[in-house]
Amino acid sequence: MGAAPAPAYDPGTARREEAYAALGQVMDPELDEPITDLGFVRSLELTGEAAGDLEVHLRLPTSFCSPNFAYLMASDAKDVLTALPWARRVVVELDDHHDSDLINRGLAADAGYLGTFRHEAEHDLEELRMTFRRKAHAAAMERCLTGLLRRDPDRPVESLGGVTLGELPQDRYAGALRRRRSALGLPDSPDAPVLVDHTGRGYPPEEVPLALRRARSTRISIDGNAHFCRGLLRTRYPGSDADQVPRPDGAEQADDPTFIPLTTLVPAAAGTTRR
Amino acid sequence: MYTKDDESYFIVDAHIALWDARPENQRTIHGKQFIDCFYDYHRNLSPESEVWSYEEYLYQGGERLMKDLFEDGYVDHAIFQPAYLGEFYNTGFGQTEEASALARAHPDKLTYNHNFDPRNGEVGLEQLRRDAERFDLKGVKLYTAEWHGDSRGWKLDDPWAYRYFEACQELGIKNIHIHKGPTIRPLDRDSFDVADVDHVATDFTELNFVVEHVGLPRLEDFCWIATQEPNVHGGLAVAMPFIHTRPRYFAQIIGELLYWIGEDRIQFSSDYALWTPKWLIERFVDFQIPEDMTEYAPLTLAQKKKILGLNAARMYDLDVPAELRLPEAEQDAGEPDVGPRQPEAADLARA
Numbered sequence: 173m174g175a176a177p178a179p180a181y182d183p184g185t186a187r188r189e190e191a192y193a194a195l196g197q198v199m200d201p202e203l204d205e206p207i208t209d210l211g212f213v214r215s216l217e218l219t220g221e222a223a224g225d226l227e228v229h230l231r232l233p234t235s236f237c238s239p240n241f242a243y244l245m246a247s248d249a250k251d252v253l254t255a256l257p258w259a260r261r262v263v264v265e266l267d268d269h270h271d272s273d274l275i276n277r278g279l280a281a282d283a284g285y286l287g288t289f290r291h292e293a294e295h296d297l298e299e300l301r302m303t304f305r306r307k308a309h310a311a312a313m314e315r316c317l318t319g320l321l322r323r324d325p326d327r328p329v330e331s332l333g334g335v336t337l338g339e340l341p342q343d344r345y346a347g348a349l350r351r352r353r354s355a356l357g358l359p360d361s362p363d364a365p366v367l368v369d370h371t372g373r374g375y376p377p378e379e380v381p382l383a384l385r386r387a388r389s390t391r392i393s394i395d396g397n398a399h400f401c402r403g404l405l406r407t408r409y410p411g412s413d414a415d416q417v418p419r420p421d422g423a424e425q426a427d428d429p430t431f432i433p434l435t436t437l438v439p440a441a442a443g444t445t446r447r
Numbered sequence: 448m449y450t451k452d453d454e455s456y457f458i459v460d461a462h463i464a465l466w467d468a469r470p471e472n473q474r475t476i477h478g479k480q481f482i483d484c485f486y487d488y489h490r491n492l493s494p495e496s497e498v499w500s501y502e503e504y505l506y507q508g509g510e511r512l513m514k515d516l517f518e519d520g521y522v523d524h525a526i527f528q529p530a531y532l533g534e535f536y537n538t539g540f541g542q543t544e545e546a547s548a549l550a551r552a553h554p555d556k557l558t559y560n561h562n563f564d565p566r567n568g569e570v571g572l573e574q575l576r577r578d579a580e581r582f583d584l585k586g587v588k589l590y591t592a593e594w595h596g597d598s599r600g601w602k603l604d605d606p607w608a609y610r611y612f613e614a615c616q617e618l619g620i621k622n623i624h625i626h627k628g629p630t631i632r633p634l635d636r637d638s639f640d641v642a643d644v645d646h647v648a649t650d651f652t653e654l655n656f657v658v659e660h661v662g663l664p665r666l667e668d669f670c671w672i673a674t675q676e677p678n679v680h681g682g683l684a685v686a687m688p689f690i691h692t693r694p695r696y697f698a699q700i701i702g703e704l705l706y707w708i709g710e711d712r713i714q715f716s717s718d719y720a721l722w723t724p725k726w727l728i729e730r731f732v733d734f735q736i737p738e739d740m741t742e743y744a745p746l747t748l749a750q751k752k753k754i755l756g757l758n759a760a761r762m763y764d765l766d767v768p769a770e771l772r773l774p775e776a777e778q779d780a781g782e783p784d785v786g787p788r789q790p791e792a793a794d795l796a797r798a
Contacts, residue, residue, distance in 0.1 A: 202664070234487060235480035270477055385787070388742075389667035389703050396689075396696045397664035400491075403692070407491040426692035 187258060188218055191226055194252040198245055201301050202238075203398040204308040207245055210398075211405050211415035214267060224260030226253050231267050231412075233404035239271045243278070243285055244297055250279055306370040309352040311391035313366060315345045315421065317384060330377035332384060338362025395422025402427065448771065449521035449755075451732050456752055457771035459759035460525040460724050462624070462659055462684040462716035465512055465546040467538065469505045477594075478535040489721055492688035497726055507720050509549045517556055520717070520724035523756065524765050526558045528588035528624050528659070528684075534595070547582055558763060560586040560624065565607035566595045572614055579618040585763060586622030587615070588659075591643075603643035612651050622762055623647075624657045624682065627669070641668050648676035655762055657714065660685045661704060670707035677784040680762070681708060683754070684718035687727045690734060698736045702743030709788035710750045711779070714759045731755065749777045 195216070196208040207213060207230065214229040230246055250264040265276045278288025285296050317332045319341070337360070340346040350360055358364070358372050365374045367383060375383045398419055403426070406413045418427070449456045468482035486504050507515070516522040527550065529541025543561070550559035559582050563575045578584060592600050601608065603625065615623065627641050641662050648656050659682040662669025673679040681704055689697040704713050715731070717724035732751060736743045752773060760767050772778070 234484040235477075236484050270480055382787070385706070386667065386671065389670055389707070392696070392699045392703060393664055393666040396666075396693070396699070399693065399696070400664070400689075403491045404487055407487045422696065424693050424695050 187223060187256075188216060190256060191216055191218070191228075191253060191259075194256060195228070195249055197252050198248040200241065200401075201244055201304040202241055202394075203401060204304070204311065204394055205398060205419065207249070209417040209419070210402060211409075211412045212245065213415065214409075220260065222258075222260065224258050225263075226259055226261070227263040227265075228253065229265050229267050231405070231409060232269060233401045233408060235268060235270045237269065239269070239275065239289070240285075240297055240300060242266055242269055242271065243275055243288060244301065246275055246279055247285070305352070305355050307390050307394060309349075309356055309358075309370060310387040311394045312345070312349040312352045313368075314384060314387035314391045316340050316349050316366060318388070319345055329384065330380045333365070333367050333375050333377055333380040335366045336362060337364050337366060340366065392422075399423070399427050448523055449728050449732065451729075454732075454748060455771055456521075456728075456732065457756040457760060457767050458522045458524075458724070458728060459715065459756040459763070459765065460516060460520070460522045460717050460719065461657070461714040461759040462528045462682055463512075463516065463525045463719040464527065464529055464540075465507070465509065465542050465549065466530075466540050466720065467506045467542050468536065468540065472536050472538055474533075474535055474537050478532075478540075481532065481535055481540070485721055488685070492692050493722060494691050494726060497723065504720070509545060512549070512719070513553070513556075515723045515725075516717075516719060521728050522556075522724050524556055524558065524760070524763075525719070526560055526586070526759070526763065528560055528586075529562055530588065530590045530626065531562050531564070531593060532590070534593075550582075558585060560584065560588050560622070562588050562590065563611055564593060564595060564601070565605060565611045566598055566601055568607060572610060575611060575614055576618065579620055584618070584620045586624060587620055588624045588626065590626045592626070604646040608647075609650070612647060612654065616651065616653050621653065622655045622657060624659055627658050627660060627662050627665075641665060641672055644669075644679060645672045645676065648672070648679050652678055654678065655680060657682045657762075659716075661700065661713075663700075666700060666703060670703055673708040673712070674787060675785050679708070680712040680714060680758075682714045682716055684716040685721070687715065687717065687731070688722050690727065690730045694734070695737060695740070697734070698740055698743065701746065702736060702740065705743070705746075705750065705788060707787055710753050711758060713754045714762075715755045728755065749773055 192208060192213070195213055196206045198207045199205065200207055200210055200212070203210065212230050212232060214231040215227075217227045219225045219227060228249060230249060232242060246264050246266045250262055253259055253262045253264070264279050266272050269275065274288060278284075281287070317335065320332065320335065321327060321329065337346070337350070340349070349366070354360060356370050358368065367380065368374050399422060402416060402419065406416070449458055468478065470479075473479050482505060486501060489504065490498055516525050527541070527546045529539075529543065529546060532540040541562075547559045550557035561578050561582050561584055563571055563578075565571065567574065589603070591602060612623070615621075625644060627644070641658060644656055644658055655678050656676075657680040658669055658673070661681040661683060663686055669681065673681060686697070686700055689700065715728075717727050731754075734746065736745050757767065757773065759765075
């Protein structure tokens with residue numbers, strides 16, 4: 173018979189892709205990036221006869237990453253996977269964390285944050301999540317406005333208070349800003365001012381320089397932390413750079429995993445520190 | 448002292464440790480995880496030539512410490528900032544006896560700061576009084592994420608902490624170093640939150656609060672608080688080695704600090720034995736803000752001298768040789784106590 177038969181439709185692969193895409197909706201709240209881009213998804217397996225059983229393992233840059241953030245990401249991952257129409261049994265486990273046992277038990281029992289950490293937790297995590305949404309918004313706003321200043325150094329900084337969404341170049345920075353705005357419920361119309369706080373309040377001209385300056389320090393914090401965490405993940409898990417999508421914001425040479433393969437510097441010690 | 452291009456610098460390493468993380472001292476798996484985390488920081492941020500083996504990293508001892516800091520490392524004076532971590536290590540992480548004995552043997556080179564935990568209540572308060580006398584304490588290092596029985600953290604503005612700060616004022620323990628970096632707990636509160644520093648800095652104006660790791664990864668929160676509180680300082684532990692792998696990020700950190708809190712309240716530290724001071728000092732003296740970062744003014748020689756040692760020397764009343772001091776006119780930048788330092792550099796367009 174001539175041509176080879178077309179490969180059979182492989183629901184495992186399609187579902188795997190679908191599951192991975194769903195995990196791409198889960199953000200590290202602090203770094204403002206999807207856990208898939210950060211390389212935090214260690215494995216994703218479809219098991220069971222109907223391939224509707226999913227097991228996902230997450231990993232983080234250190235054993236001591238904040239447990240509240242760790243819990244947020246792991247429980248968000250379980251939520252997005254459970255929401256897939258074909259998903260049957262979803263297991264999400266966090267590996268190599270000082271609270272792995274506690275968090276994994278809590279996830280398995282769907283105990284929620286308060287149920288997982290019991291006496292140590294007094295409030296749920298929505299407020300914390302909101303704090304980082306505000307920071308992500310401030311950083312995205314600063315990137316856009318600083319971009320305008322870089323292009324036109326003669327522009328008075330006070331004038332930035334009057335810039336509207338419609339005046340921004342329609343690039344990825346503007347796109348990122350609009351997503352952050354919608355997460356906070358801020359207006360998306362072309363005439364909406366860009367420089368606003370998390371409630372949508374703008375600034376009079378004399379307050380604009382300081383507002384921009386504060387947003388800048390927020391952006392520097394997030395960018396720096398994101399690259400530090402990415403680097404630490406690569407140090408802790410050799411080869412994990414293959415799972416990371418490069419982050420352009422605030423990038424430096426050292427962020428390119430091909431530039432300094434730090435994990436190769438101490439090959440003798442690597443075996444003693446890994447499990 | 449470090450000399451380069453006919454300029455000499457008085458060096459104070461304001462945050463060092465003599466730790467023991469060897470397996471025999473690890474009380475739980477968390478003891479191993481903790482030192483592994485440090486070792487990953489070390490491997491991730493160090494130049495290739497400065498990377499130690501894992502075994503070297505677990506414990507250094509006094510002799511090696513003296514060599515790394517004072518023979519090889521240009522340091523004139525260093526200050527122990529020990530973390531106790533008694534739930535992770537049998538005899539604690541920082542070695543109280545060994546470090547304090549070393550400081551007694553070299554009083555001109557070393558200052559021993561100790562720690563306290565307000566969850567020890569009255570007993571701990573009495574201990575603090577004894578420790579203050581025994582070690583002649585000028586400062587303490589506080590680790591609010593310390594585990595303690597069922598509790599996995601405390602806040603600087605807890606009522607018992609206030610009792611301890613009152614004791615500090617009375618005992619002349621003026622310099623309160625606070626670890627605000629990668630932490631563990633408290634849980635449902637943001638573990639890196641520096642808001643509690645704001646409260647105590649306002650209520651204890653006689654004390655200096657040195658926020659170690661300049662609040663990273665919450666630099667902006669730290670800067671905002673420090674801008675408003677003249678007795679809040681920034682320690683560069685863990686921020687320093689970014690000078691190698693991420694020099695532009697380092698430039699931004701220094702640029703932001705100079706803008707928000709000014710040149711008189713920033714302290715160099717290697718965070719030994721996370722890193723050794725030699726290469727950090729060499730690189731900092733050579734360091735300059737990249738030219739395209741027009742939002743920041745270039746670093747001046749006086750700023751470098753203050754950060755590398757003169758600021759901490761003043762806080763700890765250290766004797767700085769006359770030739771290593773700054774001329775009178777440059778000693779005080781004449782900056783305001785509160786508010787941003789460089790309002791004229793508040794935006795890109797005007798720089």
